Amino acid sequence: xxxxxxxxxxxxxxxxxxxxxxxxxxxxxxxxxxxxxxxxxxxxxxxxxxxxxxxxxxxxxxxxxxxxxxxxxxxxxxxxxxxxxxxxxxxxxxxxxxxxxxxxxxxxxxxxxxxxxxxxxxxxxxxxxxxxxxxxxxxxxxxxxxxxxxxxxxxxxxxxxxxxxxxxxxxxxxxxxxxxxxxxxxxxxxxxxxxxxxxxxxxxxxxxxxxxxxxxxxxxxxxxxxxxxxxxxxxxxxxxxxxxxxxxxxxxxxxxxxxxxxxxxxxxxxxxxxxxxxxxxxxxxxxxxxxxxxxxxxxxxxxxxxxxxxxxxxxxxxxxxxxxxxxxxxxxxxxx
Amino acid sequence: xxxxxxxxxxxxxxxxxxxxxxxxxxxxxxxxxxxxxxxxxxxxxxxxxxxxxxxxxxxxxxxxxxxxxxxxxxxxxxxxxxxxxxxxxxxxxxxxxxxxxxxxxxxxxxxxxxxxxxxxxxxxxxxxxxxxxxxxxxxxxxxxxxxxxxxxxxxxxxxxxxxxxxxxxxxxxxxxxxxxxxxxxxxxxxxxxxxxxxxxxxxxxxxxxxxxxxxxxxxxxxxxxxxxxxxxxxxxxxxxxxxxxxxxxxxxxxxxxxxxxxxxxxxxxxxxxxxxxxxxxxxxxxxxxxxxxxxxxxxxxxxxxxxxxxxxxxxxxxxxxxxxxxxxxxxxxxxxxxxxxxxxxxxxxxxxxxxxxxxxxxxxxxxxxxxxxxxxxxxxxxxxxxxxxxxxxxxxxxxxxxxxxxxxxxxxxxxxxxxxxxxxxxxxxxxxxxxxxxxxxxxxxxxxxxxxxxxx
Numbered sequence: 001x002x003x004x005x006x007x008x009x010x011x012x013x014x015x016x017x018x019x020x021x022x023x024x025x026x027x028x029x030x031x032x033x034x035x036x037x038x039x040x041x042x043x044x045x046x047x048x049x050x051x052x053x054x055x056x057x058x059x060x061x062x063x064x065x066x067x068x069x070x071x072x073x074x075x076x077x078x079x080x081x082x083x084x085x086x087x088x089x090x091x092x093x094x095x096x097x098x099x100x101x102x103x104x105x106x107x108x109x110x111x112x113x114x115x116x117x118x119x120x121x122x123x124x125x126x127x128x129x130x131x132x133x134x135x136x137x138x139x140x141x142x143x144x145x146x147x148x149x150x151x152x153x154x155x156x157x158x159x160x161x162x163x164x165x166x167x168x169x170x171x172x173x174x175x176x177x178x179x180x181x182x183x184x185x186x187x188x189x190x191x192x193x194x195x196x197x198x199x200x201x202x203x204x205x206x207x208x209x210x211x212x213x214x215x216x217x218x219x220x221x222x223x224x225x226x227x228x229x230x231x232x233x234x235x236x237x238x239x240x241x242x243x244x245x246x247x248x249x250x251x252x253x254x255x256x257x258x259x260x261x262x263x264x265x266x267x268x269x270x271x272x273x274x275x276x277x278x279x280x281x282x283x284x285x286x287x288x289x290x291x292x293x294x295x296x297x298x299x300x301x302x303x304x305x306x307x308x309x310x311x312x313x314x315x316x317x318x319x320x321x322x323x324x325x326x327x328x329x330x331x332x333x334x335x336x
Numbered sequence: 337x338x339x340x341x342x343x344x345x346x347x348x349x350x351x352x353x354x355x356x357x358x359x360x361x362x363x364x365x366x367x368x369x370x371x372x373x374x375x376x377x378x379x380x381x382x383x384x385x386x387x388x389x390x391x392x393x394x395x396x397x398x399x400x401x402x403x404x405x406x407x408x409x410x411x412x413x414x415x416x417x418x419x420x421x422x423x424x425x426x427x428x429x430x431x432x433x434x435x436x437x438x439x440x441x442x443x444x445x446x447x448x449x450x451x452x453x454x455x456x457x458x459x460x461x462x463x464x465x466x467x468x469x470x471x472x473x474x475x476x477x478x479x480x481x482x483x484x485x486x487x488x489x490x491x492x493x494x495x496x497x498x499x500x501x502x503x504x505x506x507x508x509x510x511x512x513x514x515x516x517x518x519x520x521x522x523x524x525x526x527x528x529x530x531x532x533x534x535x536x537x538x539x540x541x542x543x544x545x546x547x548x549x550x551x552x553x554x555x556x557x558x559x560x561x562x563x564x565x566x567x568x569x570x571x572x573x574x575x576x577x578x579x580x581x582x583x584x585x586x587x588x589x590x591x592x593x594x595x596x597x598x599x600x601x602x603x604x605x606x607x608x609x610x611x612x613x614x615x616x617x618x619x620x621x622x623x624x625x626x627x628x629x630x631x632x633x634x635x636x637x638x639x640x641x642x643x644x645x646x647x648x649x650x651x652x653x654x655x656x657x658x659x660x661x662x663x664x665x666x667x668x669x670x671x672x673x674x675x676x677x678x679x680x681x682x683x684x685x686x687x688x689x690x691x692x693x694x695x696x697x698x699x700x701x702x703x704x705x706x707x708x709x710x711x712x713x714x715x716x717x718x719x720x721x722x723x724x725x726x727x728x729x730x731x732x733x734x735x736x737x738x739x740x741x742x743x744x745x746x747x748x749x750x751x752x753x754x755x756x757x758x759x760x761x762x763x764x765x766x767x768x769x770x771x772x773x774x775x776x777x778x779x780x781x782x783x784x785x786x787x788x789x790x791x792x
Contacts, residue, residue: 042526099774111393111525115708116777118701122770125697129763246697250537253530261526301474309545316534320519323527 006291008160012149018279019272020168020237023175026271027230028252030182030264031223037199037262038219039104041113045121046227047249051242052091052124053228054235055132056084058139065141073143078170081232089224095120096220104216121246128242137240140167167237178229179268182222186264191218199262251278254315258322260329269331274315282308343716343785350723357731364606367613369730374620375681376722380706381627381715382674387704388713388787389640390667391647393529396516398699399536400672402543402691403512404505404679406550409689411501412560413493419483419548420491426476427491427548430469437465480548490551498560501680502623509676510669512539517668521661536700544691556689563615569608576600579607616685623681624719627674631715643667644713697766702729705769709776711783720785728772729765736764 028050035043043049060080070076099120103113146169149161186192191214198205198215206212231245238244255274259266284302293299306313322330354373358366379397386392440461448454481489512535520531543550550556569575580587583603590596634640646653646660654660683689702725710721740761744754776783 036526042529044529099778102778111391112777112781114393114526114529115704116774118704119770119773119777122697122701122705122766122773124770126763126766126770129766130757130760133760134763243695247537250530250534254534257527257530307545309541310538312534312537312541316531316538319527319531319534323523323531324519 002291005158005160006288008158008162009288009291012160012162014276014279014283016162016164016168018276020165020171021279022272022275023171024230024234024237024271025248025251025255025275026268027175027178027226027233028248029255029259029267029271030179031226031230032252032256033259033261033264033267034219034223034226036256037264038195038215039100039113041110041117042253044114044117044249045124046252047246048121048124048128048242049088049092049223050227050231050234050248051128051240051245052231053084053088053224054231054240054245055128056087057081057228057232057235058132058137058240060084061139061141071142073166075140075142075167075170075236077139077232077236081229084232085225085228088228089221092220092224092227093217096216125242125246132242134242137235139240140236142166165237167233171233171237174229174233178226182226182264185222195219250312251275251315254319258318258329260331263329263331266329266331270329273330274318277318278311278314281306281314282311343720346720346785347716350720350727353727363610364613367610367617369727371613371616371620371685372730373723373726374617374624375678375685376703376706376726377624377719378620378627378678378681378722379675379703380710380718380722381624381631382671382678383703383707384671384710384712384715384718385631385667385674386671387707388718389635389643389647390664392521392664392668392671393525394532394668394671395529395696395700395704396532396536396539396672397675397703398694398696399532399539400509400512400675401679401682401699402536402540402694403508404501404676404681405683405689406543407505407508407676408498408501408559408680408683409550409556410493411496411504412498413556414495416483416488416490416492419480419488422479422483423476423548424480424491426473427480430473430476433465433469433472437461437469440465477548485554488551489554490548490556497562498684499562499619501684502677505676505680506673507676509679510673513669513672514665517665521664521668533696533700536696540691540694543694550689550691553692555691557687559683559687559689561687562619562684563612566605566608566612569611570604575608575611576604579604582607620681620685623677627677628715628719635715702769705773707783709772709783711785711787713787714783714785717783717785717787721783724784725769725772728768732765732768733761736761736768739764 028046031050032043032046035041035046057077057080060083061075061077064070064076064079069079071079099116100113103116143166146164146166147162149163152162153159184192186196194205194210195215195218197208198210198212202212205215234245234248251274252271255270256267257270258273259268259270261267282304284304286299286301286303289297289299289303354366354370357369379401382400383394383397386394441458444454444457444461448457480491483489516532516535520528520535523531544552546552547554580600580603583600587596587600587603590599642653642658643663645656646658646663650660706721706725707718708721709725710719711717737758740754740757744751744757747754780786
């Protein structure tokens with residue numbers, strides 16, 4: 001019985017949250033890796049682009065709520081996401097036309113493009129803060145829990161409850177659907193194949209008659225979809241705050257690099273690697289050991305390997321270890 | 337002279353702008369802008385050494401700035417005796433353990449060939465070491481943090497004059513840069529950028545949460561000053577006489593004696609804060625000028641030539657027998673040390689240390705905007721960038737407010753759009769910085785004062 005309790009405890013506090021958080025990171029990481037693979041620069045505006053998409057989701061959610069349109073048990077935001085995506089794609093294509101295109105046409109070095117993306121980061125951050133403000137916003141509505149901790153205890157008769165938030169389930173489901181569609185698109189369709197060819201060898205791709213303008217546009221469109229959905233899911237699950245989104249850029253980048261930058265599947269798994277290590281290392285295992293060990297050996301301290309304040313250290317350590325031993329990432333990506 | 341005309345013109349315009357602020361807003365504001373411009377200039381010089389001379393991306397400027405600030409606290413605050421007796425021994429012992437751990441790792445690294453076993457041994461040394469250190473330090477940390485937590489709750493510092501911290505800040509930042517450089521400098525541009533950004537976040541996290549060392553988010557206030565205090569100045573004879581002399585023409589217009597005394601007092605209070613700021617300006621100017629001379633000398637020395645060669649073509653420089661790895665490490669340490677000085681200067685000027693205020697936008701990316709806008713590779717350009725960008729950063733709010741009022745002039749004062757825009761005026765500075773950076777990168781990619789290499 002104690003053993004079951006311990007497992008439920010780990011499921012509740014580690015496995016389910018890490019799976020949801022990992023999915024959110026994975027979407028961001030695929031976004032980073034696509035931009036890197038096809039447009040060939042590290043996009044430092046990642047976090048802020050995600051917050052831009054989330055901002056539109058929130059605005060549409062508020063609008064739908066005010067006119068009384070909802071999805072019942074599901075959050076209204078799900079209805080708002082498609083509209084937000086349209087705005088997001090518009091913004092992305094606009095930025096590309098006025099900012100990034102010039103450098104791409106001139107074949108500027110990637111570092112210069114990365115610097116330009118910092119300019120975009122400043123502008124996007126300003127726009128988000130001017131429109132919606134820097135404060136914390138929650139925009140979740142509908143049924144909060146799929147399984148409540150209390151109900152779970154009543155049904156199973158265990159001491160530990162397993163609470164599954166509906167946002168966590170939505171996050172995981174949406175991620176699975178989105179990512180499998182994306183991989184199907186990249187591997188099976190003609191456009192997807194030409195995107196991969198372009199990422200692999202630009203000159204050869206151009207020689208075979210692939211239109212670079214189309215590739216770039218589709219990349220931004222996919223990036224817009226990923227950024228909006230990733231950002232909105234994170235906001236639904238936790239809350240929306242522009243500064244948090246900016247900081248999320250760090251684990252997202254770590255995930256993309258760990259998975260092998262330029263490799264979407266690597267980025268997808270990288271998201272989970274980072275999320276699981278972050279939560280595994282910062283969780284306080286006291287209660288777990290109280291269940292597993294006999295009473296006489298119960299621990300005094302929290303048995304926390306690392307305080308949650310140092311979660312960035314986890315991303316950093318994984319990044320350094322991977323880069324030292326496998327410079328191209330766990331799954332072979334581009335060697336920089 | 338003619339060659340440097342654009343430099344002189346650019347700096348005169350900048351000084352003119354600051355003087356205009358002095359005339360139209362107040363000399364106090366003008367001087368505080370000027371002081372922070374000088375500090376920014378020191379930071380940009382550090383970043384410029386790394387990016388402009390050597391082409392290294394360092395997005396960890398915030399971390400070095402904070403370490404410099406920490407140095408100011410550790411040097412100037414008086415030691416807290418009770419805290420030392422409560423937990424000092426544990427902390428010292430942990431420090432020895434850390435040193436022992438590092439030495440053990442080094443010994444294993446030197447002694448054994450690269451193999452899987454060696455990796456496992458090193459990993460186990462580190463993990464064991466961390467566990468032992470936690471057991472040793474935890475009671476000490478708890479004891480220290482319990483000593484009068486409202487006022488101290490930390491070990492304090494050495495009680496030395498704060499000006500020493502400028503050197504110690506450089507040492508701290510340089511030391512951290514050395515460690516990071518050893519690990520991360522092998523990475524190429526984008527990875528290095530992310531790695532340094534992560535490290536700076538970790539440094540901030542440590543400073544925020546290790547209360548026994550830094551008081552964390554409880555802040556350290558009332559640091560010592562290298563300049564006199566306003567309150568003391570206001571009662572000093574010579575200072576009052578000085579102010580009287582400066583304003584004699586205005587004072588002589590007032591005939592009533594009590595009124596005259598009141599006006600004089602007003603002038604003395606105003607003058608004292610200006611005087612203190614001037615003291616800081618003097619100190620900072622000395623630092624800026626010394627650093628400028630040194631960096632200028634370095635830029636045109638054989639060493640500077642070598643750095644440019646490495647920046648422009650790493651392989652070729654390597655083939656010519658230049659040790660690229662070593663030089664990169666050296667320049668990484670030097671640049672970070674300069675940023676560390678700036679961090680200590682900043683805390684010295686503010687007189688308080690607030691770990692919560694270190695944000696990457698303000699302390700990392702803004703500095704990068706300064707370097708790129710000013711002109712990377714050119715020290716005068718970098719300093720000018722520090723001045724221009726900081727000036728705009730401060731004056732963005734008034735300019736933004738003016739623009740908002742102008743564009744929404746037709747709207748009612750209580751109109752929700754106008755209220756909302758006026759509330760979000762502080763964020764116009766981000767917009768301005770972003771647009772500025774994008775425009776400069778597009779139309780003048782080498783900055784306002786581009787790098788020019790003279791062959792002598």
